[in-house]
Amino acid sequence: MQAQDIEKYLADLGHQLHYLEVQQPVRILMVGGAYMLTQFHNRPTTNDVDVLLKDVDDPTTSQVYQIFKTAVRAVASKNQIPVTWINDVIGDFLRDTSIVPQGALWRSYGPLEVYIPPSEYILALKLLAGRQKDRVDIQLLCPLLHIQTREQAQQLVDQYVPNKRVQQINDFDKTLKLLFP
Amino acid sequence: MKPIDQLQTIALTYHQICQGEQPWVALGNFMNDWFDYAKERRSELVAVPISLPETLSHEAFRWAVFCTASVEYLCDRYEILCPSWVHNLNYRLPEPWFDAPMAHKPQVREYLIEQTPEPFTRRNIYCGNRMFENKYELAEQYRRLLATQPSPAIP
Numbered sequence: 001m002q003a004q005d006i007e008k009y010l011a012d013l014g015h016q017l018h019y020l021e022v023q024q025p026v027r028i029l030m031v032g033g034a035y036m037l038t039q040f041h042n043r044p045t046t047n048d049v050d051v052l053l054k055d056v057d058d059p060t061t062s063q064v065y066q067i068f069k070t071a072v073r074a075v076a077s078k079n080q081i082p083v084t085w086i087n088d089v090i091g092d093f094l095r096d097t098s099i100v101p102q103g104a105l106w107r108s109y110g111p112l113e114v115y116i117p118p119s120e121y122i123l124a125l126k127l128l129a130g131r132q133k134d135r136v137d138i139q140l141l142c143p144l145l146h147i148q149t150r151e152q153a154q155q156l157v158d159q160y161v162p163n164k165r166v167q168q169i170n171d172f173d174k175t176l177k178l179l180f181p
Numbered sequence: 182m183k184p185i186d187q188l189q190t191i192a193l194t195y196h197q198i199c200q201g202e203q204p205w206v207a208l209g210n211f212m213n214d215w216f217d218y219a220k221e222r223r224s225e226l227v228a229v230p231i232s233l234p235e236t237l238s239h240e241a242f243r244w245a246v247f248c249t250a251s252v253e254y255l256c257d258r259y260e261i262l263c264p265s266w267v268h269n270l271n272y273r274l275p276e277p278w279f280d281a282p283m284a285h286k287p288q289v290r291e292y293l294i295e296q297t298p299e300p301f302t303r304r305n306i307y308c309g310n311r312m313f314e315n316k317y318e319l320a321e322q323y324r325r326l327l328a329t330q331p332s333p334a335i336p
Binding site for chain 1: 202203205206208209210213217218280281282283286288289292293296308309311312314316317319320322323326
């Protein structure tokens with residue numbers, strides 16, 4: 001998915017939500033590869049659009065969430081793309097384990113409002129994940145945010161993911177050793 | 182974006198890498214299918230062997246070996262019958278590939294040697310063990326851990 005695809009599908013999603021007569025804004029926070037692609041243009045494509053729905057605490061009981069998923073399916077069907085083009089599977093994890101920033105409004109498409117978090121939050125998540133696929137983003141964001149040492153990286157992750165057990169699950173200490181030997 | 186009904190097989194993934202796609206974008210799409218969209222069809226995702234390009238660059242061969250090691254590793258980990266093509270002895274690098282930003286440092290190499298799973302080290306790839314960490318399993322892993330241990334005190 002390229003940057004223009006992301007914007008097109010998000011615009012379609014806004015239209016669908018409008019068609020479904022959604023009155024309240026549906027606010028999503030965009031993270032992951034789609035964030036890096038649209039904000040830093042450091043890659044030509046991304047796998048999917050990772051988002052967190054800002055006003056949904058429990059997807060199993062939220063009416064807004066059900067309407068959102070209906071609209072997502074309609075966009076997928078219209079464009080002949082997988083229904084998972086926009087992916088909120090990481091949402092619960094982020095809500096439970098990180099201090100989710102409010103973010104800044106990036107785009108509005110009818111009732112759909114797309115927010116972006118500060119890049120510090122994205123770097124904290126990328127450092128925590130510590131996968132090969134995150135490396136290109138880490139290498140871009142670290143110098144930009146003046147993260148040069150293991151201590152600075154630890155401090156940044158502590159700021160957004162203070163739960164040490166979550167850091168342990170992710171083997172964050174090993175990632176630090178690898179990235180800041 | 183790939184069509185709705187097209188499986189992101191390992192053969193397609195490697196083909197895309199050879200065509201210039203960023204390796205971790207193509208592999209990320211493969212991971213999405215393996216861990217979520219097509220997790221009931223894992224055998225199909227790895228059944229067809231990767232196909233080497235006519236002109237094989239050093240980089241393209243590295244990724245061919247990486248894809249091969251990945252299939253063996255994932256099949257073993259998720260109890261899928263491993264396709265015979267991955268046992269082709271030609272899929273082995275002549276020189277070690279230490280895949281990390283600071284890989285010139287001895288302590289990083291030591292760490293990679295220690296952490297990398299055997300299907301990769303046997304093929305001379307040293308990349309650590311986090312390459313297939315994914316969002317689909319992470320949340321589940323976290324829930325399981327919390328269920329077995331007392332609630333963490335968030336500082």
